[in-house]
Amino acid sequence: MGRAPELLKEYRERLEGIKSPLVAEDAAWESCALQARRIIRDCADSLHRDRVEVRGSLIQQVESLGMQRATQGIYGVHSIRAGVILFDLVFDALAETVAAVPSEVGRFRAGVRALQKGIGDRLEAGALGHDTYLLNTVREVNAAGQRQLAREIHDHLGNHVNLALRQLELHELDLDLRPEDAAARLAAVKNTLTESLGIIRDLVTQLRRAEHEGTLQSAFTAFLESMEITEPQVRVQVNGSEEWATQPVLDEVFLVVRECLRNSLAHADADHVLAVVDIAPYGVHALIEDDGRGFDASAVATAGRANGVASATERVELLGGTILFASDPVAGGTRVTITIPLLDPPGEPADSAT
Known part of the structure; x- marks a missing residue:
């Protein structure tokens, strides 16, 4: 527990490093830090008592937190990423705590199980709250x-x-x-x-x-047909209702995803390319990935050869969103994740007869 402030500081720095919306505002970070402190406390109690101690009554509060994050346009994937980062940090702290006493393996096991259960149960409760908000919004x-x-x-x-x-x-x-x-x-x-x-x-x-021309799906279909692709196998899928996003946002999403697809088709030498765009009431999330040869995104940007990367990043950031590039030039494969919040919650349109 004495290391808790240090762990929370590093936790926030790592979240900032991946541009997580959980640290974009003080209120979002405070709720995130509160859950982290509770998880650390449960791990410390489990380590001390040599049995798993997780306060379940506090976890149930996370369901309302999941609904709150949904209203803020924070996707569940950000909570999962934060959970992975926190697990790594606290796991190392637990290991260092018992490293000097090898005989205390049982205590270490209890601490790790409390860590796993504390994070897992909170992610589950948050997902339930998130889904509840989404279902209510769809119903509305x-x-x-x-x-x-x-x-x-x-x-x-x-x-x-x-x-x-x-x-x-x-x-x-x-x-x-x-x-x-x-x-x-x-x-x-x-x-x-x-x-x-x-x-x-x-x-x-x-x-x-939604089944006729003018949709994102048809726009991507037309783009792929214009490319006359024989190899690789390319699949583009659009989920959700386009009514939840304004046309300028949809246009920008199309341009950014199209640029990512072009990069994969031109440079990756991949066998498979996949793009998935999810449109929800609170935001747009896109994933583009291929199994081709990867690249060093930071090195390319530093060398000034990443016009496509820079353009895509600028477009997303102008919409208040985030874009992350993950690629491995050794193992291969590239993944791009895009998150764009929709600030205006869906409701009954004023000019509904369009």
């Missing part, structure tokens, strides 16, 4: 869409159908009295019903718009 967005559809049906389609019915009633009343007006009346009914069919087609088109 779906409800807003249903309300929009109800308004469209009531205001436009319902009005036209009522008008057609009224015209038919008038036709029945006037059929015997003024038969010369029957043809005109029926023509008006036909026109009204034709307009109603047009409204129905428009509503169906809106409901299916």
